Structures are given as structure tokens and as C-alpha cells.
Amino acid sequence: MANALVNVPAQARRGEVVEIKALVSHPMETGYRRSQTGEAIPRDIIRQFVCTYNGAEVFRAELHPAIAANPFFAFSTVATESGTVTFTWTGDKGFALTESASITVVD
């Protein structure tokens, strides 16, 4: 499965507020459901999403069972310098995924 779609503007002016979007493929199985034969389906969710901008954390979210499959985050940050925006999702069953995108800041 294609894992994640991230969107960071390729170029921004210094000091500009930029919107960052991240969509990830994940079933977000709640752990409260049962299969058709009655066994409990174990929880399988993303627990945490972190976004860093040149190593500095700019956004963090904790996820819970009520969040829908394929979680989507949109948030904003200030474009300070050219560099890399890194996205990390971690969760149950050892789920770990990292994506990154680069941004160029012009004066």
C-alpha cells in the first residue's frame, strides 16, 4: 500500500505562514470490535504523529481509537529557512513510518 502523501509548499518567502498536510494509510483498528466468529480484533492504531522542521518539532499529535482510518493532518508553521520537513508516524504492532519533503525559503 502506498503509505503516505505529504504536501509542503516547494517554495515560500521567509516569515510566511505555510500550510502542511499529511495523509497516511492506516486501518486504525479500534480494538473494540469482534470478528464474525466472535474473537476480539486486537487494537492496531497509530499512537503518535510528529512533524519536525530542520530537526525542530513543529507539530505533535497523539492518536486514539476513535480516529478514522487513513488519518489526515493539516497544520501550519512559519517558513524560517530552507531545509527538510520530516513526518513520523508510530503506532501499534511496531508501526513506524517516516516521510520527508523539502522546502526552499527565499527572501
Added chain:
Amino acid sequence: MGPARVEVLACRWSLAAAVLLGLTALAIAGEIPSGERRSGYQFMSRETRAMQDDDTSNPGLLWVLEGAALWNRKAGAAGRACADCHGDARAGMKGVAARFPALDAAQGKPVDLEQRINRCRLEGQQAPALAWESKELLALTAYVARQSRAVPIQIAVEERMQPFLDAGRALWEQRQGQINLSCSQCHDDHWGRQLAGNVIPQAHPTGYPVYRLEWQGLGSLQRRLRNCLAGIRAEPYDYGSPELVNLELFLMWRAGGMPMESPAVRP
């Protein structure tokens, strides 16, 4: 959301449907004039529309990306990828999904896009057919259908297709299930009205495969049709059955001229 939950929802809808139609004294049967045709998109909330419109928030694009990878991956005994015969899908597959279901000359009957992809798997790639609603088949279908976005639906009805189209229309108009409803009674006669908390759309399949929020995933038109059949408490036809393909054919013909939206988002 699991199958059990979906069934409960379907039952609730169908009960509501019975009440709604029971209370309606006058049912004006008939086709929707072309000027009044609406895509399901136009019945959606602003938020759901925004989700579909932006390729970074539309979860259907996750399947499209996967489909792009599959398109270029060699498979089967022939060791060929889709791209080896069809080239770049962005050029070669443009408008293709808007013409399906189409006549398969060898079989003498219409096949839908999923069946056409599986024929390529079997004959071209000599690989096992992909299962209905499997991630791979949905991904490839979504990738091919994505290339037809904004292309008007155009079903070529020639002489050999006519009986299948007629059969599809007959099925559309036929009352069935314990609730004894036809597709047409809801979607031709009562579109735009409420069925429980939901608006009844006109049932134009402009955006399949769709990402349905209720499913929390991508699904084919056949899955949606089976869903409706369960809703009227009829026994759903099997995946790939001629009845479902005829119905798909009729629906696409009925939506002729409307632009494709695949992969769409629906509530």
C-alpha cells in the same frame, strides 16, 4: 467499520425507506431530465467536497499511488508489467474508464473495468486474477480511472450491447427484496429527499472506485450496488455476476455526458 455494522446501517436505511415510500401517496415514475441530473458530489457537505477536491486530502489517492506502482511492476509467467504493453497510463488510459463497461468481443458481453484488468492479468501477464475488492485490484482500477478525471462518460451502445443495456434497465426498474423496492423508486422518483439522515442521490456512478467514509476505504461500484441490494433486503448478486455488470452498464449509460470524478469521496 465491519460488515456487521454496515448491515445494521443498511437495515435501518431500508426500514426508513419503507416508511418514506409508504407515506408518499404519489410516486411520479420516470427518468431524470438531463438538466436536473446531479452527481453525488452535489449532495455532499462542504467539508466532504473539500476532501475530494484536494489531492492531498483525498484518501483515494493512496490507492492511486499504489496503482501507479503496480502498473510498472512485472507480474505473472509472462514477466510483463501493464506499462510494457500500454505505456504511460497518463496518456494511454485517458478516457478509458469513462467508456466502461464495454463490449468484450471474445465473450460477446460487456465487461467492467475490473474484469477488463483481470483479463489482462490472465491473458497478457499470465498471472492469477486479482480478487474482487482486493487492495491490488482496487488500486489498479483507481489508477486507471484517475486518468479519466473530468472526461465525460460515454458508453457506446451498439446493437450487440443493446440487450445487456435493456437487461440492466429492467433490473433497475424491478421491485425486489423483502422491502419490495426498485432502484428507480428511490433514485429516479425520490432523489434529493431524506432517507434517515442521508440525502438520496441520483445514483450516477461518476466517481468509482470511491472512497466511502462509511467504509473507511475504497470500494467498487459492485460493492456499492450490493450494499443497496442488502438495504432493500434482497439477496445481493455475486461479484462479477452478469446482473451487476448489466446494472453498471445501465447506470453508466444513464450518466452519459457527466464528468468522471474518480476516485471520488462519498459519505
